[in-house]
């Protein structure tokens with residue numbers, strides 16, 4: 249089929265999705281929700297939903313003040329992402345740039361949250377996505393449930409990873425998609441999501457760029473300088489870069505390491521705290537593609553300020569916006585695109601449940617491969 253015909257087919261697909269089931273807002277349902285309702289109304293049709301008050305009974309909701317965090321875990325050294333502008337894992341200067349990863353005491357991180365001017369020119373975000381709730385932040389697990397019971401029952405297994413998020417209001421998570429069912433719980437403040445359904449893939453432009461990382465240089469005290477340091481591009485160094493779980497954010501796995509990665513990441517022992525068992529042995533980072541190509545395909549449009557001149561096809565997409573408040577939970581189905589911002593010092597916890605390789609997956613993989621074999625959105629990576 250030629251590209252013009254294919255384009256009109258994708259327009260029909262998007263239009264039908266919009267007319268039939270994708271709403272411009274995310275529905276909000278009240279708690280309690282049964283596993284059956286959750287599965288029937290949201291998981292099976294692959295639709296996002298906010299479950300109001302789903303974690304408001306967690307002790308964390310009242311306990312996780314800065315004073316409590318200082319008292320409980322203040323001395324603990326944790327991994328914090330640092331950038332000059334809040335854009336970690338985003339495109340800058342022709343690179344896909346990952347944040348500088350700093351090790352700092354929780355009490356020092358909290359002091360910067362309370363007074364961001366004390367660390368000028370730097371935006372901090374705890375966003376490691378490596379199951380850090382079972383690692384750096386494990387002392388807090390007692391204040392939450394590990395997985396939401398209705399979700400765990402609906403998915404038929406415990407979550408495979410749990411992540412802790414806390415950061416500056418300037419921190420932005422750029423548009424991407426993950427091969428996991430996501431149960432995203434806001435503990436403090438609020439989170440703003442811009443979503444796109446998987447059927448919008450044709451309208452979300454990708455650029456394939458060399459990977460790099462921010463590195464702060466001394467600079468002056470008031471104006472620290474960050475430089476962008478390209479990552480080594482040979483095969484050996486690339487596997488070295490991501491040789492352990494704490495260094496390999498899961499979401500890059502789709503892009504940097506290829507589809508095989510995901511099954512290798514799946515966790516064998518769900519009895520442990522989710523995420524703690526992502527050890528080096530379970531990660532065999534086999535690079536895909538040609539040796540020497542440390543390239544990352546990444547969505548290059550900013551949904552907050554879309555450049556329609558450069559990306560006119562983006563107009564065909566449907567932005568779905570939702571603010572998730574304290575005590576509420578967003579179900580973000582696998583493969584939905586998302587871009588995330590937050591209120592200052594917002595705290596959230598999310599659970600990733602493994603995706604089922606069912607009809608939804610097959611359908612989305614088909615769309616992706618159609619695009620890859622056309623000239624419409626050739627940069628999009630294979631579905632993982």
Ligand SMILES: O=C(O)CCC(=O)C(=O)O
Nearest residue numbers: 413420421426430588598
């Ligand atoms: O909270 C964020 O900044 C990003 C969340 C996200 O990307 C995820 O849970 O997959």
